[in-house]
Amino acid sequence: MLKSNFQIQRHDYVSIASLAQQISSLASQITSYLSSNAHPEPSFEVGGGVVPVSAEYEALRVPLNDAALDLLRLINGPRNTLRNFLFSHYDLASLQVALDRRFFHHVPLYDSDNGDGAGNKATITEVAEKAGMDENRTGRVLKMLSTHRIFEQVPGEPDTFRHTASSALLARDADFHAMADMQMDDMIKATSETSTMITSSPLAADHQNHSAFHQRFGIPLYLYLEQHPYKAKRFAQAMSSWSQIDRQITDLSNSYTWGSLGKGTVVDVGGGSGHISIALARQFPSLRFVVQDISHHMLSHAESSELGGRVTFQQHDFFQPQPVRGASVYLVRQVLHNYNDADSVKILAALVPALEVRPSATRLLINDIVLPDSHSGGVTSKYEEHHLRQVDFCMMVALGAKQRSQFEFDQVLKRADKRFEIVNVWRNPLGIGLVEVRLASAV
Ligand SMILES: C[S@@+](CC[C@H](N)C(=O)[O-])C[C@H]1O[C@@H](n2cnc3c(N)ncnc32)[C@H](O)[C@@H]1O
Numbered sequence: 001m002l003k004s005n006f007q008i009q010r011h012d013y014v015s016i017a018s019l020a021q022q023i024s025s026l027a028s029q030i031t032s033y034l035s036s037n038a039h040p041e042p043s044f045e046v047g048g049g050v051v052p053v054s055a056e057y058e059a060l061r062v063p064l065n066d067a068a069l070d071l072l073r074l075i076n077g078p079r080n081t082l083r084n085f086l087f088s089h090y091d092l093a094s095l096q097v098a099l100d101r102r103f104f105h106h107v108p109l110y111d112s113d114n115g116d117g118a119g120n121k122a123t124i125t126e127v128a129e130k131a132g133m134d135e136n137r138t139g140r141v142l143k144m145l146s147t148h149r150i151f152e153q154v155p156g157e158p159d160t161f162r163h164t165a166s167s168a169l170l171a172r173d174a175d176f177h178a179m180a181d182m183q184m185d186d187m188i189k190a191t192s193e194t195s196t197m198i199t200s201s202p203l204a205a206d207h208q209n210h211s212a213f214h215q216r217f218g219i220p221l222y223l224y225l226e227q228h229p230y231k232a233k234r235f236a237q238a239m240s241s242w243s244q245i246d247r248q249i250t251d252l253s254n255s256y257t258w259g260s261l262g263k264g265t266v267v268d269v270g271g272g273s274g275h276i277s278i279a280l281a282r283q284f285p286s287l288r289f290v291v292q293d294i295s296h297h298m299l300s301h302a303e304s305s306e307l308g309g310r311v312t313f314q315q316h317d318f319f320q321p322q323p324v325r326g327a328s329v330y331l332v333r334q335v336l337h338n339y340n341d342a343d344s345v346k347i348l349a350a351l352v353p354a355l356e357v358r359p360s361a362t363r364l365l366i367n368d369i370v371l372p373d374s375h376s377g378g379v380t381s382k383y384e385e386h387h388l389r390q391v392d393f394c395m396m397v398a399l400g401a402k403q404r405s406q407f408e409f410d411q412v413l414k415r416a417d418k419r420f421e422i423v424n425v426w427r428n429p430l431g432i433g434l435v436e437v438r439l440a441s442a443v
Helices: 016-036 055-086 088-100 124-131 135-146 165-172 174-191 194-200 212-217 221-227 229-255 275-283 296-300 341-349 352-356 382-399 406-416
Strands: 121-123 152-154 157-162 265-269 288-293 311-315 329-333 363-367 420-427 434-439
Touching (some): 016 055, 088 174, 135 152, 135 157, 174 382, 194 212, 229 434, 265 275, 406 420
Parallel strands (some): 265 288
Antiparallel strands (some): 152 157
16 A cells, blocks of 8 residues: 555657557566566466465556556557447446356366376366256357456367466355456346446436436345345355455555554444454454444344454444444444445444543544545546446445545545544555544644
């Protein structure tokens, strides 16, 4: 996670030659970085897809993405580029079928190989049988996914497929699979209603009853999850997987001085299954955590913890006054982005009496994406901004809500209580940042 004054220059690439030169230079720096860190060169093979997670690697990977994507746009021209873009829902449909019919578990992994190479592949007929669908469409799904290097045809055996690094990830990582499944199931269905939803209420922005999700399923997302325990479990797993991406937990533990809180209490407001508190509790053995959530489904997915009672769980509605007073930290993580400004103001205001007990020793930490904007800066690359905008759109579709910039956080905080003051911002160009807030009367 990077401090607020960190800015990445956005380049306007102009020529094929200059882009090619940048790509070549960045690619050789990546090769040197890999070899000097004894990191194996990434490949598409099973087990070959691990890339380094470090600030140095990101500083090369991100501009290489910008340059490579722009080079492709330039050499393909708008007609080919847009054609590809416009047809991408068919690619997603193939992934949707593969997830629905559990293709990723029907092709054996190298792990199960008995040594003769025969155990790591499956014919279209075998996959179709296990998936309970016809061979023709099974083959078409596998071939479509293979164009993205998700599965591949075994050389010399055109009707036989094996895993690649990407398909193996979906086979092995249950939480990542849950995230993919959630996106390709409810979220893609809801997303297709976005424009219809806007047409039906063109001026009613920012309300969960005017979200595409509501348009598609007839009820707000969290009520829907309460009514579908399997989907609530999948959601909790998806959130856990999401937190592994881009080092979110590492960033959160590194960016704030948790160690200085001594034997303090951290209240994890809307903490879901408690995965963040549990990770922090493992790292900071003096701290105690209270994970609060309205959903007993979420709390029931909470890991039984070996942490000697330092992580406790409490059912609580964060629109109601905060029952744990005078804690060291109130962590509000990936919650405000679920709400429009009016509701975010109510959630923040409900915390004020608890912060007033020991204002100088208490912090509110908002752990959410901090969007770039012209007021508070934070310019990112196009590649990075695209990620942030995708998640912002996700909030619009799912909940009629949004991600916020520092300026927008400041506005909702001040509406909740004029004494709220942002004291520090850690930006993360690829994901979740951190906003540290206090009640100014504490000074
Ligand atoms: C997007 S999840 C974030 C979970 C967790 N903080 C994290 O970062 O992984 C939002 C959480 O808010 C919970 N929630 C929704 N409405 C709530 C309410 N009124 N009071 C308390 N929790 C609520 C949901 O059950 C869900 O676990």
